[in-house]
Amino acid sequence: MASKKAAKTSGKTPARKGAVAVKAAPKPARAQKASARVKPTAKARAKASAASPAKATVASIQKKATQGKAIAKKAIAKPAPEAKQQAKQKAQPLSLDAALPLVRVLDDDGKLLAGKDPGLLPATMLFLYEQMVQVREFDRRMLMLQRQGRIGFYGPILGQEAATVGSTAAMEARDWVFPALREGAAAMMRGLPLAEAINQLIGNQNDRCKGRQMPCHYTYKEGNYYGMSSVIGTQISHAVGAAMAARLRGDDVVVLGHMGDGATSANDFHCGMNFAAVYRSPCVLFCQNNQWAISVPTSKQSASATIAEKGIAYGMPSVRVDGNDVLAVYQVTKAAVERARRGDGPTFIEAVTYRRLGHSSSDDPSKYRDESEVKVWERKDPVDRFRKFLQARGLWDEAKETALKERIAKAVNDAIAAAEGVGAPADETLVTDVYAQVTPQLKAQLAEVLALDGRGVNEGAFPL
Ligand SMILES: Cc1ncc(C[n+]2csc(CCOP(=O)(O)OP(=O)(O)O)c2C)c(N)n1
Numbered sequence: 456m457a458s459k460k461a462a463k464t465s466g467k468t469p470a471r472k473g474a475v476a477v478k479a480a481p482k483p484a485r486a487q488k489a490s491a492r493v494k495p496t497a498k499a500r501a502k503a504s505a506a507s508p509a510k511a512t513v514a515s516i517q518k519k520a521t522q523g524k525a526i527a528k529k530a531i532a533k534p535a536p537e538a539k540q541q542a543k544q545k546a547q548p549l550s551l552d553a554a555l556p557l558v559r560v561l562d563d564d565g566k567l568l569a570g571k572d573p574g575l576l577p578a579t580m581l582f583l584y585e586q587m588v589q590v591r592e593f594d595r596r597m598l599m600l601q602r603q604g605r606i607g608f609y610g611p612i613l614g615q616e617a618a619t620v621g622s623t624a625a626m627e628a629r630d631w632v633f634p635a636l637r638e639g640a641a642a643m644m645r646g647l648p649l650a651e652a653i654n655q656l657i658g659n660q661n662d663r664c665k666g667r668q669m670p671c672h673y674t675y676k677e678g679n680y681y682g683m684s685s686v687i688g689t690q691i692s693h694a695v696g697a698a699m700a701a702r703l704r705g706d707d708v709v710v711l712g713h714m715g716d717g718a719t720s721a722n723d724f725h726c727g728m729n730f731a732a733v734y735r736s737p738c739v740l741f742c743q744n745n746q747w748a749i750s751v752p753t754s755k756q757s758a759s760a761t762i763a764e765k766g767i768a769y770g771m772p773s774v775r776v777d778g779n780d781v782l783a784v785y786q787v788t789k790a791a792v793e794r795a796r797r798g799d800g801p802t803f804i805e806a807v808t809y810r811r812l813g814h815s816s817s818d819d820p821s822k823y824r825d826e827s828e829v830k831v832w833e834r835k836d837p838v839d840r841f842r843k844f845l846q847a848r849g850l851w852d853e854a855k856e857t858a859l860k861e862r863i864a865k866a867v868n869d870a871i872a873a874a875e876g877v878g879a880p881a882d883e884t885l886v887t888d889v890y891a892q893v894t895p896q897l898k899a900q901l902a903e904v905l906a907l908d909g910r911g912v913n914e915g916a917f918p919l
Pocket residue numbers: 635636637685686687688714715716717718719721745747748749810814
């Protein structure tokens with residue numbers, strides 16, 4: 456669904472009058488020199504866009520908009536100059552919540568907040584909504600397949616659709632996404648067919664990794680979607696490094712690196728953030744603070760008042776956004792992407808959201824948290840909230856909702872049928888793709904494995 460629309464998309468969104476202003480901090484001399492040295496040429500930019508497949512971005516939809524209205528003008532918080540900050544601290548104790556207010560466009564009931572016209576074309580907003588509904592349905596069905604023993608593991612994103620869809624939609628086709636566990640929808644938005652995603656979840660012979668990765672660890676090179684790693688936080692330094700490499704090559708590419716709140720305790724977060732800021736890597740680091748890292752609440756994860764303030768400590772603009780407000784997420788990410796593309800460096804975004812189900816299909820959250828907490832967040836549901844907004848604008852109604860749900864249900868059903876009709880990977884794939892040619896030692900090991908008694912006993916049992 457997404458890829459058809461995307462096929463028509465390419466190119467850059469023109470700078471809109473009154474678009475979100477993200478001012479860069481003054482460049483250190485060394486960085487100024489570096490960015491001048493590696494500034495992409497027009498030829499390199501053209502080469503970069505031609506090499507990337509046209510995928511589902513909203514750039515082409517918005518490209519038509521020549522006059523958008525100002526939105527979330529101060530979306531990206533910039534640390535105040537030192538003297539000003541000191542004066543403020545003397546006058547009153549620094550309130551970090553006040554320093555980093557939550558950026559919102561919609562209230563909890565989907566009503567537009569005063570002065571926050573999103574300035575987006577109806578087609579763009581409908582695209583965001585359809586993607587959110589699709590990921591929700593995909594998620595629901597995949598969890599059911601797991602419960603029926605048809606796939607081994609699943610990491611649901613219920614409640615976090617706006618954060619994933621809004622941030623991914625802000626990227627252009629030539630950009631890259633380095634995801635964590637809850638951003639599988641980004642691969643689908645960037646063109647990964649649903650059936651291919653399910654091939655990965657099953658681990659059948661059409662799975663790109665031939666069943667050798669855990670489910671949900673999609674990989675989709677054609678859509679510039681980096682294969683997810685289970686090892687928490689590693690993708691952060693990879694995203695920062697990939698963006699630096701793109702800049703050095705002269706490619707006009709921005710990298711979006713996702714992470715969870717738990718990843719902010721990982722070493723890679725700290726070295727990635729530091730490198731990003733010091734070298735002005737053209738990336739956007741996006742933390743989905745869903746309040747939990749498996750059974751560890753954010754309050755035990757970090758003593759900081761907010762996750763966003765960690766970005767300020769590393770010297771980069773940081774913004775705290777309502778992660779259940781897709782318009783706000785889209786806006787702040789778009790502003791950060793534009794900033795990175797201008798050569799002004801990285802931005803850190805904390806999207807405040809909530810993981811409504813277990814960490815994964817192997818987790819039982821009733822063991823460690825109160826159901827009443829979940830109820831509070833159900834009332835802030837990102838999909839319901841956005842639908843109410845679209846209805847109030849006259850862009851959506853019951854008939855459209857029914858038609859969309861039927862279309863998505865059919866697409867998911869067809870994809871499941873297609874993927875389940877594919878056989879298991881051949882045994883020998885256990886040892887292929889390691890060396891150009893399978894070595895005698897690997898051949899011997901394969902023969903040994905195939906001869907084992909009780910082979911397949913643990914099939915489908917995931918310890919995580
Ligand atoms: C380096 C590392 N440490 C621990 C784990 C075990 N682990 C898997 S997921 C997870 C929690 C991740 O939480 P968060 O980053 O908040 O992402 P979320 O699952 O909430 O989206 C942990 C600790 C791991 N996979 N890698």
